[in-house]
Amino acid sequence: MEKKFIGIDLGGTNIKAGVVSDVGKLIAKASVATGSGPDQVVERMIQAARQAVRDGNLEMRDIEAVGIASPGPLSSADGIVLRSANLPGWHNVPLRDLVGKALNRPAFLENDAKSAAYGEFTAGAGADETITNFILLTLGTGVGGGIIYHGRLIRGVSDSAAEIGHMIVEPDGDVCGCGQRGCLELYASASRTGKYAQHLLAIAPSRASSLRSLLAAGSTIDAREVVEHAKMGDELANEVWDRACRFLALACVNAARWLDPQMLALAGGMAAAGDFLLNRVKHHFARLNWKMSETQMQIVLATLGNDAGVIGAAALARDAEHQR
Ligand SMILES: [Zn+2]
Known part of the structure; x- marks a missing residue:
């Protein structure tokens, strides 16, 4: 049984x-x-x-x-x-x-983010025995992640490995809640993507954008609205979305340099944009990535949705003996 x-x-x-x-x-x-x-x-x-x-x-x-x-x-x-x-x-x-x-x-x-990574690795996007090195990036209110290296979940000496959202992508950038400057999650999280759109609308009051109608109606703007309006061709929304995807691609390039994994999967609220996220990230990845040799890392969408944490936590209980 x-x-x-x-x-x-x-x-x-x-x-x-x-x-x-x-x-x-x-x-x-x-x-x-x-x-x-x-x-x-x-x-x-x-x-x-x-x-x-x-x-x-x-x-x-x-x-x-x-x-x-x-x-x-x-x-x-x-x-x-x-x-x-x-x-x-x-x-x-x-x-x-x-x-x-x-x-x-x-x-x-x-x-939780490490559990979700282990869930996607064992039962989701990375559930293929040829995939042994895997990274998950979760794009929600913040940016989180998890790394599996040769089948093992990487925790670090103080459980703070794979804090990918706090990878510095802008040395002179804004101050993050963690105390560093220019962390990835200030540029590529769902909430910050919406906030950046609001910032652009505020500094250029005469710039046309269909997103303005949301603010006029008293709504706030999140990544979902940015995606919706970008797909409809709004120039400002496209600029905002493209910037978030560029920072994510930068993180993907750095991930490939550090670990050279077989797969990096994108999850969380922003991944609901599907190919609209994936294709834009891949476009910038190809542009920013080194040209010395072809990088094997596939960039894909996660497949378990909100169940990744539950499935991953259960899988870690199952595999506890060799995941300690
Ligand atoms: Zn930070």
């Missing part, structure tokens, strides 16, 4: 839990509102996990282990969330043991 695992993805708004087969297939899933404070959040994580087990017509004893994907910073080895920007009041919370004890199952804790 196939073994089954639980993956729990702790987000700022929702907690998603799923029962996942040993080949990465999602059998059942449940979602609850996150709540606030460690006690309530842990309670709801357990509630979501139990709900997913029930929905899969299973019992907790059918589950081998539980993987938890959480925002960081955290210690995966100690199973502790050190603090969290999205979860106020969290300080050194032993999340792995709290959840593991309540469900009476072995539990494992990993950063």
Whole structure:
């Protein structure tokens, strides 16, 4: 009989839990509102996990282990969330043991973006045995990522490897929340892409753009609106989108220089633009990339959507023995 695992993805708004087969297939899933404070959040994580087990017509004893994907910073080895920007009041919370004890199952804790990367690597875009070196870039409110090198998830000595969103792409750029200047996520996240459009509209009040009607109606602009208006031919929206894609391509070139992986997948809100993102990034990648030899790295879209964290956390619980 196939073994089954639980993956729990702790987000700022929702907690998603799923029962996942040993080949990465999602059998059942449940979602609850996150709540606030460690006690309530842990309670709801357990509630979501139990709900997913029930929905899969299973019992907790059918589950081998539980993987938890959480925002960081955290210690995966100690199973502790050190603090969290999205979860106020969290300080050194032993999340792995709290959840593991309540469900009476072995539990494992990993950063959410790294979990998503492992999910895409094992069951999504990178689920091909010829792919052993893989990078995921998630483009949401911020930019996150994960790296798998020769089949192993790279954590770094303090769990802060693959903070790709804080790769510096503009040395004299704006100051990021992390304290550095010119981080990638200031130029290529979904929220910043929208903000840059608003900035261009504000500094050139006479410049025509269909995006102006959104501001006039009191709406804010996010990457989704930028894409929509760029596709309709709006020049300013195209300029904004092209700039975000250029910075992403720059990150892709640097990723290829560091690791020479077989694949880099793009995920998150901005990846909803599909080929409109992919083709523009590939165009700039070809332009910016070195000419010494052909780069093998394929740039693709991720395939698991919002389930990547749950599937990846479950896969990390399955593979815990050789992923430590
Ligand atoms: Zn930063």
